[in-house]
Amino acid sequence: MEHRAIISDSTKYFESNEPLALDLGGTLPGVKVAYRTWGALNSEKSNVILVCHALTGNADADSWWCGMFGEGRAFDETRDFIVCSNVLGSCYGTTGPLSLNPLTGKHYGPDFPRITIRDMVSVQRRLLQSLGIERIRLVVGASLGGMQVLEWGAMYPEMAGALMPMGISGRHSAWCIAQSEAQRQAIAADAEWRDGWYDPQVQPRKGLAAARMMAMCTYRCFENYQQRFGRQQREDGLFEAESYVRHQGDKLVERFDANTYITLTRAMDMHDLGRGRGSYEATLGALAMPVEILSIDSDVLYPKEEQEELARLIPGSRLLFLDEPYGHDAFLIDTDTVSRMVCEFKEKIGG
Numbered sequence: 001m002e003h004r005a006i007i008s009d010s011t012k013y014f015e016s017n018e019p020l021a022l023d024l025g026g027t028l029p030g031v032k033v034a035y036r037t038w039g040a041l042n043s044e045k046s047n048v049i050l051v052c053h054a055l056t057g058n059a060d061a062d063s064w065w066c067g068m069f070g071e072g073r074a075f076d077e078t079r080d081f082i083v084c085s086n087v088l089g090s091c092y093g094t095t096g097p098l099s100l101n102p103l104t105g106k107h108y109g110p111d112f113p114r115i116t117i118r119d120m121v122s123v124q125r126r127l128l129q130s131l132g133i134e135r136i137r138l139v140v141g142a143s144l145g146g147m148q149v150l151e152w153g154a155m156y157p158e159m160a161g162a163l164m165p166m167g168i169s170g171r172h173s174a175w176c177i178a179q180s181e182a183q184r185q186a187i188a189a190d191a192e193w194r195d196g197w198y199d200p201q202v203q204p205r206k207g208l209a210a211a212r213m214m215a216m217c218t219y220r221c222f223e224n225y226q227q228r229f230g231r232q233q234r235e236d237g238l239f240e241a242e243s244y245v246r247h248q249g250d251k252l253v254e255r256f257d258a259n260t261y262i263t264l265t266r267a268m269d270m271h272d273l274g275r276g277r278g279s280y281e282a283t284l285g286a287l288a289m290p291v292e293i294l295s296i297d298s299d300v301l302y303p304k305e306e307q308e309e310l311a312r313l314i315p316g317s318r319l320l321f322l323d324e325p326y327g328h329d330a331f332l333i334d335t336d337t338v339s340r341m342v343c344e345f346k347e348k349i350g351g
């Protein structure tokens, strides 16, 4: 099945034929993982940075987080061995709804099993083990990436040396679940949806675009839209704000897949550090590695109270604030500040 997604030529692939028992039940017969690396593993294998991507990201961290890369910056190939893998369930080269189901010979589509952040992390661990990595100096990521960061700490504390989750909570809120469901329903309302059995070359474009438009409202904030667009209208009468979200919707449709969107947003909704582990508080309280949490002041999806809660519950953790009027996606935009914060944390945790 041909992907709509654009995958970099530098992407490598890891294939594991070992069946993957899924967190919510069911098994995948094996997994293929698209990943990228930058720099070289040092002789002590102590310079690994694992970058975890957000919802529509991919292994090309130097594309979607390019401001973080460079000498003296957060991800410095002259010193660090940086790994970024595309998450399980994605459409950028890793096993997901667009992959072939070996039982049917057709793509999984809506039959792709329910997965969780924990499944994504256990697949990443397989990848890292295949690369000979036993310890990660720093696990870093925002949004869905931040969920993975926290799960790394809970699932594999012996591997995760330090954590830097950004713009995230320890469990998906009712507010976020409602946003996700509204977006999924927009996809399902498209006549091309066909209960998920659409032709991937056609796909429910209008529904997926509408989902992205809703999401783009929550990835920014009131002030950002107001400053950028105000009440300005184009000659044809379309408000600039309307025109902008339409453009963002159209852009996503060209590079993403509707079943993938549903699979990944459902995985996000299941995010809860405490699920099946006794208590939420005790799970966070058991994180013993250095942790710095980035809170984005203008984030309407994951408000600062959620990062304050993480900081209160994770012993010895430190809370940082990004005070920019960009909203949730500020981590992708103000990379000078975010890179500096990561560099300072790297200094503290040592090599």
Ligand SMILES: CC(=O)SCCNC(=O)CCNC(=O)[C@H](O)C(C)(C)COP(=O)(O)OP(=O)(O)OC[C@H]1O[C@@H](n2cnc3c(N)ncnc32)[C@H](O)[C@@H]1OP(=O)(O)O
Pocket: 006, 056, 057, 058, 063, 064, 219, 240, 241, 243, 244, 245, 247, 248, 251, 255, 329, 332, 333
């Ligand atoms: C191969 C790839 O796809 S790489 C990108 C992969 N993306 C990811 O990994 C996810 C992370 N990245 C993102 O989510 C996004 O890049 C963001 C949110 C960080 C930034 O979004 P961007 O769209 O780059 O920036 P911004 O919000 O400023 O919008 C700029 C775009 O809107 C367009 N635009 C701005 N104002 C308007 C308007 N009033 N009407 C119509 N279009 C408008 C610009 O022309 C520009 O379009 P272009 O991207 O086609 O050149």
Ligand SMILES: N[C@@H](CCO)C(=O)O
Pocket: 054, 055, 056, 057, 142, 143, 144, 219, 328, 329
């Ligand atoms: N803008 C991000 C999602 C929010 O972090 C993405 O498209 O992956």
